[in-house]
Amino acid sequence: MTPTLVPLPDGSVTSPQGFSAAAVHAGLKPDGAPDVALLVSSASCATAGVFTKNAVRAAPVLYDADLLGERPGRMRAVAMNARVANACTGAAGLAAARAMAQVAEQAAGLPSRTALVLSTGVIGLPLPVEQVAEGLRQAATRLSREGGLDAARAIMTTDTRPKHHAVRLETAAGVITVGGIAKGAGMIHPDMATLLAVLTTDAAAEPAQLAPLLRRVADRTFNAISVDGDTSTNDTVLLLANGTAGVDPARDGALWKLFEEAVQQVARHLALAIVADGEGASKLLEIHVVGAASETAAREVGRAVARSALVKTALYGADPNWGRVLAAAGAAGVPLNTDRLTLQASGADSGADGWLTLATGGATAHPDPEQARAIFRQKTVRLRLDLGIGRAEAVVWTCDLTPDYVRINADYTS
Amino acid sequence: MTPTLVPLPDGSVTSPQGFSAAAVHAGLKPDGAPDVALLVSSASCATAGVFTKNAVRAAPVLYDADLLGERPGRMRAVAMNARVANACTGAAGLAAARAMAQVAEQAAGLPSRTALVLSTGVIGLPLPVEQVAEGLRQAATRLSREGGLDAARAIMTTDTRPKHHAVRLETAAGVITVGGIAKGAGMIHPDMATLLAVLTTDAAAEPAQLAPLLRRVADRTFNAISVDGDTSTNDTVLLLANGTAGVDPARDGALWKLFEEAVQQVARHLALAIVADGEGASKLLEIHVVGAASETAAREVGRAVARSALVKTALYGADPNWGRVLAAAGAAGVPLNTDRLTLQASGADSGADGWLTLATGGATAHPDPEQARAIFRQKTVRLRLDLGIGRAEAVVWTCDLTPDYVRINADYTS
Numbered sequence: 001m002t003p004t005l006v007p008l009p010d011g012s013v014t015s016p017q018g019f020s021a022a023a024v025h026a027g028l029k030p031d032g033a034p035d036v037a038l039l040v041s042s043a044s045c046a047t048a049g050v051f052t053k054n055a056v057r058a059a060p061v062l063y064d065a066d067l068l069g070e071r072p073g074r075m076r077a078v079a080m081n082a083r084v085a086n087a088c089t090g091a092a093g094l095a096a097a098r099a100m101a102q103v104a105e106q107a108a109g110l111p112s113r114t115a116l117v118l119s120t121g122v123i124g125l126p127l128p129v130e131q132v133a134e135g136l137r138q139a140a141t142r143l144s145r146e147g148g149l150d151a152a153r154a155i156m157t158t159d160t161r162p163k164h165h166a167v168r169l170e171t172a173a174g175v176i177t178v179g180g181i182a183k184g185a186g187m188i189h190p191d192m193a194t195l196l197a198v199l200t201t202d203a204a205a206e207p208a209q210l211a212p213l214l215r216r217v218a219d220r221t222f223n224a225i226s227v228d229g230d231t232s233t234n235d236t237v238l239l240l241a242n243g244t245a246g247v248d249p250a251r252d253g254a255l256w257k258l259f260e261e262a263v264q265q266v267a268r269h270l271a272l273a274i275v276a277d278g279e280g281a282s283k284l285l286e287i288h289v290v291g292a293a294s295e296t297a298a299r300e301v302g303r304a305v306a307r308s309a310l311v312k313t314a315l316y317g318a319d320p321n322w323g324r325v326l327a328a329a330g331a332a333g334v335p336l337n338t339d340r341l342t343l344q345a346s347g348a349d350s351g352a353d354g355w356l357t358l359a360t361g362g363a364t365a366h367p368d369p370e371q372a373r374a375i376f377r378q379k380t381v382r383l384r385l386d387l388g389i390g391r392a393e394a395v396v397w398t399c400d401l402t403p404d405y406v407r408i409n410a411d412y413t414s
Numbered sequence: 415m416t417p418t419l420v421p422l423p424d425g426s427v428t429s430p431q432g433f434s435a436a437a438v439h440a441g442l443k444p445d446g447a448p449d450v451a452l453l454v455s456s457a458s459c460a461t462a463g464v465f466t467k468n469a470v471r472a473a474p475v476l477y478d479a480d481l482l483g484e485r486p487g488r489m490r491a492v493a494m495n496a497r498v499a500n501a502c503t504g505a506a507g508l509a510a511a512r513a514m515a516q517v518a519e520q521a522a523g524l525p526s527r528t529a530l531v532l533s534t535g536v537i538g539l540p541l542p543v544e545q546v547a548e549g550l551r552q553a554a555t556r557l558s559r560e561g562g563l564d565a566a567r568a569i570m571t572t573d574t575r576p577k578h579h580a581v582r583l584e585t586a587a588g589v590i591t592v593g594g595i596a597k598g599a600g601m602i603h604p605d606m607a608t609l610l611a612v613l614t615t616d617a618a619a620e621p622a623q624l625a626p627l628l629r630r631v632a633d634r635t636f637n638a639i640s641v642d643g644d645t646s647t648n649d650t651v652l653l654l655a656n657g658t659a660g661v662d663p664a665r666d667g668a669l670w671k672l673f674e675e676a677v678q679q680v681a682r683h684l685a686l687a688i689v690a691d692g693e694g695a696s697k698l699l700e701i702h703v704v705g706a707a708s709e710t711a712a713r714e715v716g717r718a719v720a721r722s723a724l725v726k727t728a729l730y731g732a733d734p735n736w737g738r739v740l741a742a743a744g745a746a747g748v749p750l751n752t753d754r755l756t757l758q759a760s761g762a763d764s765g766a767d768g769w770l771t772l773a774t775g776g777a778t779a780h781p782d783p784e785q786a787r788a789i790f791r792q793k794t795v796r797l798r799l800d801l802g803i804g805r806a807e808a809v810v811w812t813c814d815l816t817p818d819y820v821r822i823n824a825d826y827t828s
Contacts, residue, residue: 010673035732053743053745053747054741054744054749055743055745055746055748055749055750055752056740056744056750056752056755056776057742057744069544083724087737087741088737088740088752088755088773088776088777089777090775090776090777093722093777101814109819123737123738123741124736124741124773124778125778126779141425171595179582187646209782232741233740233744235739253501256571308817309723309815312819312824313819313824314823314824316820316824317823317824322538323501323502323536324537324538324540326470326502326537327468327470327472327501327537327646329469330468330469330470330471330647331467331468331469332469333467333469334469335469336469336470337469338469338502339504341470347502359502359538362470362502362504362506363502363503363504363538364502364538364539401723401820402820403820403821404818405727405820406727406730406815406816406817406819407817409723409724409727409731409732410726410727410728410730410731
């Protein structure tokens with residue numbers, strides 16, 4: 001049979017076999033919405049994690065990184081809470097993260113040191129351990145195969161929509177499912193600029209193989225989105241593989257590639273949902289950098305464009321301002337040959353042959369201004385920047401910078 | 415006598431002896447304002463330049479860097495124009511920059527290869543060489559000791575005020591004057607996000623000594639301001655020393671330090687004027703990073719805070735949101751010890767003992783919220799971030815991110 005990837009738009013972390021979850025309101029969110037969640041696997045999971053590169057790392061990040069360094073093949077659960085990030089909380093915060101993990105392990109009847117923790121919310125406040133613990137105990141009694149969507153809701157802060165997705169990979173060797181939930185990144189809210197994502201799969205895997213796979217996938221998805229360039233103290237992406245499906249994709253190079261593609265599809269779906277839900281965002285910009293010396297160089301150039309306030313305001317103003325894009329690309333810290341730069345634009349509605357050349361040889365291509373404006377007025381704008389140097393490429397996504405973004409982030413009352 | 419530094423608020427590039435300048439309207443600006451300027455020295459100048467690190471370098475940057483590499487001790491003039499940046503213009507742009515320099519040399523009766531060029535304005539348009547040349551010829555007939563202020567006006571794009579300053583250094587060895595003019599940086603206007611500065615002095619100096627001095631001064635002033643994080647294709651700072659005052663500050667280590675301080679005072683005045691005039695800016699933020707392992711590390715941390723959209727919107731909203739400052743500092747790429755971070759705030763009106771501790775040991779210091787808000791409501795807010803690692807420090811300045819910034823930069827019509 002030809003291997004097939006089937007998207008499951010209603011899927012989540014509990015779509016793969018052997019995972020159950022529940023969420024409860026533990027009194028942290030003022031509106032009574034779920035704010036504590038527990039995800040449990042029926043079998044030990046090979047687990048990989050990608051954590052924030054911010055030098056200021058929240059207690060849950062320190063705790064998880066330490067735990068995964070020690071026993072990446074024996075994870076059973078992820079305990080999550082919103083509203084309090086447990087960041088900049090010192091030794092007491094680390095003790096609180098440990099207590100949260102221990103409560104989850106006891107409540108779910110799991111061995112010691114098998115639960116990871118994720119927190120998101122306000123920086124600097126102490127974690128209300130008793131409330132979170134009571135929430136986890138309640139959640140442990142309500143675990144179900146449907147609970148993944150509730151968990152997606154529980155980790156929302158100012159996200160306007162829960163973010164979840166899954167794909168089913170059907171192959172001759174058997175069926176593997178990959179699922180995930182996430183919450184928003186930067187710009188989402190003052191002090192809550194956190195990206196959290198949990199990916200699960202019922203494939204069998206070794207932690208040593210899973211870690212580089214997750215690193216590649218994260219670079220191409222979560223690390224390829226930029227909302228406002230701010231990096232959080234809590235950013236975490238976890239991938240848990242419990243082997244329940246009885247298929248080990250590593251037995252076959254082609255199957256492993258398909259498995260990576262499945263994980264990447266789920267991660268990309270979640271990453272794009274985060275950008276589209278950016279606070280104040282009204283439009284999406286996809287930047288495809290080609291002709292680079294390396295994928296890393298391509299991504300750095302794309303990220304520099306995605307970070308540029310001038311590019312993001314031009315997007316908001318529907319202004320096909322190609323000079324800003326080249327200037328932002330030039331600031332990426334990647335060697336460029338100006339005379340070889342070619343920039344094209346297309347809208348999501350423009351079709352495959354709808355590429356309009358804005359600049360070529362590093363100078364204006366004198367595009368039809370009306371045609372250029374028509375592209376930049378669309379909800380999704382695509383840029384294709386050819387560096388003319390090599391053959392590597394990368395795609396990066398961002399949203400526009402709007403007066404609403406400023407208003408939302410300025411009007412926070414501390 | 416005790417050496418004295420006397421600020422000359424009405425001073426400019428023509429305050430030092432031996433410099434004259436003029437500006438004319440050459441038809442580039444639609445409102446009839448001066449748009450071409452010429453600065454001439456009566457004697458050969460030792461010259462140093464600091465140029466944009468953007469990989470996309472405008473033709474004038476390429477021309478000047480090449481010229482200074484060849485004959486840094488023989489400069490006589492700087493030809494300037496606004497409105498067209500001569501960036502992303504390829505080989506034709508380089509020829510236009512060369513033509514502009516040659517016209518300046520001929521019009522002012524100077525030897526070949528002694529004029530530098532500066533352009534600012536829209537990226538991608540060809541330089542109207544004939545108009546600029548005619549402007550330079552006219553300017554050459556009107557050179558005067560008062561022309562420096564007119565030159566400051568001519569290089570304005572969307573700057574709302576001309577930027578100029580000078581200081582007089584009175585020492586036992588004689589009197590040295592340092593003057594300067596500049597135009598705004600980032601955010602100033604779509605496609606015109608350029609920082610240009612020309613510093614002059616009548617001190618005698620060797621190019622080999624001037625270059626490291628200008629690098630240090632630029633790092634502490636022009637490179638220590640951030641408006642929107644975008645780097646221009648044209649950013650240039652020049653320092654010309656014509657020796658007319660007959661004082662060589664390099665003869666004496668203490669005098670050289672005073673000379674550097676004089677150059678730095680002029681540069682800092684111009685840099686702060688640029689931030690204060692940032693498009694849409696309503697407030698100024700001074701970030702003093704202390705306790706760092708090196709000055710470079712301190713500056714990188716300060717710049718990361720100054721770049722953060724979340725910090726800049728909090729400033730606009732008068733929100734003493736210290737978690738955002740620590741998170742931004744952590745993203746600087748500099749190793750930090752979270753538990754040693756101390757953050758204090760003060761307003762310009764708060765006096766010397768007005769420092770309020772917001773966070774200490776990397777966790778909240780539970781400041782009085784009303785007192786904190788009162789500081790953040792002031793027009794100039796000062797932050798002092800102690801990294802608790804070493805003894806180096808740096809100061810960085812930025813302005814707030816306002817809805818006006820987004821509006822101004824989105825409403826540009828291409």
